[in-house]
Amino acid sequence: MELRFVPPDLRRLDLLVSEIIAVPIAIGDRPPQGSAGLLDYRLGGRISEVIASGAITGSLGEKLFLSGRPRLPYDKIFLYGVGDNSSFNPQTFARIVELLLNTMSELGAKRAVVELPGRALDLISPEIAANVLLQQAGDRPEFDTWTLIDTPAAQRAVNQRVKNDRANQWQ
Numbered sequence: 780m781e782l783r784f785v786p787p788d789l790r791r792l793d794l795l796v797s798e799i800i801a802v803p804i805a806i807g808d809r810p811p812q813g814s815a816g817l818l819d820y821r822l823g824g825r826i827s828e829v830i831a832s833g834a835i836t837g838s839l840g841e842k843l844f845l846s847g848r849p850r851l852p853y854d855k856i857f858l859y860g861v862g863d864n865s866s867f868n869p870q871t872f873a874r875i876v877e878l879l880l881n882t883m884s885e886l887g888a889k890r891a892v893v894e895l896p897g898r899a900l901d902l903i904s905p906e907i908a909a910n911v912l913l914q915q916a917g918d919r920p921e922f923d924t925w926t927l928i929d930t931p932a933a934q935r936a937v938n939q940r941v942k943n944d945r946a947n948q949w950q
Contacts, residue, residue, distance in 0.1 A: 780916045782909060783926040784934035785892065787899065789817045792892070793852060795926060800847065800892040801857040801879060802928075803899075804830065805864045806837040813899025814928045815858065821850050826858065835860060839871070840878055853892070857882070861896040872896055872903050873911050880916055889923040898929055905933035906940045 785791050792800070792814070802815040804826075811819045811826050819826035825845065829835055835843040841860030847853035859882070861867070861875050875896045883891055895912065897903040909927075916922050929937075 780913065780919075780922040781924045782913070782937070783924060784929055784931075784937075785926050786931060787814055787817065787894070787928050789821060792817065792928070795852065795892055797853055797890055797892045797926065799855045799857055799883075799886065799888050800851070800853045801859060801883070802894045803861040803875075803896045804835055804837040804841075804843075804858050805861050805867075807863070808837055814894040818847075818851065818856060822847075823850075826856075829858075838862060839875070842882060855886075857886075859896075864897075864900060864902060867897050867902045869903060869907060869911070872908065873915070876912055876915050880919065880922075884919065884921050887921075889921060890925070892926045892928065894928040898927075898933070905929060905936045909937040909940070 785795060802813065802818060804811060804815055809830055810816055811830065815826055829843060835841050835858055838860045839862035843858040845856040847856045859879060862871060895908045898908055
């Protein structure tokens with residue numbers, strides 16, 4: 780799996796071409812946080828409406844798909860529940876990533892734009908997040924490229940970690 784990055788900016792997200800965008804929803808996210816909040820703005824509050832209706836609560840493992848067209852360049856918006864932010868930890872992150880990978884595999888989504896759970900609120904470091912993602916996706920050839928929604932600082936940290944890991948691998 781190749782990782783690319785895009786900053787959490789609506790204009791930059793509009794420039795991407797991908798079939799699906801996946802964003803986390805936590806319990807009590809009203810209004811939606813992170814990229815879900817950006818998409819909610821572009822969709823005129825549609826994500827807030829589905830949260831208010833109870834269609835998704837943010838419980839761990841919940842899934843909800845919305846159409847992104849015509850206001851977004853994505854066919855599908857995948858909202859996935861991540862549980863309560865106050866109990867978020869690396870084990871929870873790994874479990875959510877596994878569920879995320881399984882769902883994307885079932886959809887046949889080789890390329891996706893994804894905000895990893897906990898990253899918008901910096902509940903997990905970008906290096907650990909990318910490491911867990913790459914470990915779990917490493918032996919799954921169905922994934923091509925994921926564009927992670929994260930800050931430029933996170934991108935630099937992950938790129939440096941990958942560079943260091945590759946250098947250590949050859950020693």
